Amino acid sequence: EVQLVESGGGLVQPGGSLRLSCAASGFTFSSYDMHWVRQATGKGLEWVSAIGTAGDTYYPGSVKGRFTISRENAKNSLYLQMNSLRAGDTAVYYCAREGREGWFDPWGQGTLVTVSS
């Protein structure tokens, strides 16, 4: 069974840091592009970062310079290092596998990040 399991969420103060992890199983992790997507409570989905199979990384302007996506293929794991966190970063963070041409399937169950003093 293809599965993604996130961990590492929690409460952090503004300006703080947090590292999220995503454990993948049931597929050849190294062969897929991977993404992080977030969702604030009651809001829509926002793409946060992507990493290609070659380790190339991409970010939207809202997190560029603060977030770093990485992968460790030997451990079938995806990471998101989040620095200089703001209240607006509060959301459930999902990891997702990119399909053959760009859709996301599957998604993990999500991990909640709360930025508050």
Next chain:
Amino acid sequence: EIVMTQSPATLSVSPGERATLSCRASQSVSSNLAWYQQKPGQAPRLLIYGASTRATGIPARFSGSGSGTEFTLTISSLQSEDFAVYYCQQYNNWPLYTFGQGTKLEIK
């Protein structure tokens, strides 16, 4: 950035009836469009990719159509488990993928 606009924001439909959800792209995304279903407290689930191809295990009552800038998700006969929020996503511009704001499908 390609902006995806979904309409309506909320759609009230009775069980057994047909639901039609729309998604418009600010520029052509060809057929590089996916639809997702999200229920409260759950992660999104892929329904449709390539604008019209059902994902594995998705019932035939779900269908997608369109290309370019105009897309439609149709649910032919609504079941109780279909009431959820639906999102469209364009993946024409790797990896700067964008989502619509969602359509909430509620019971009338």
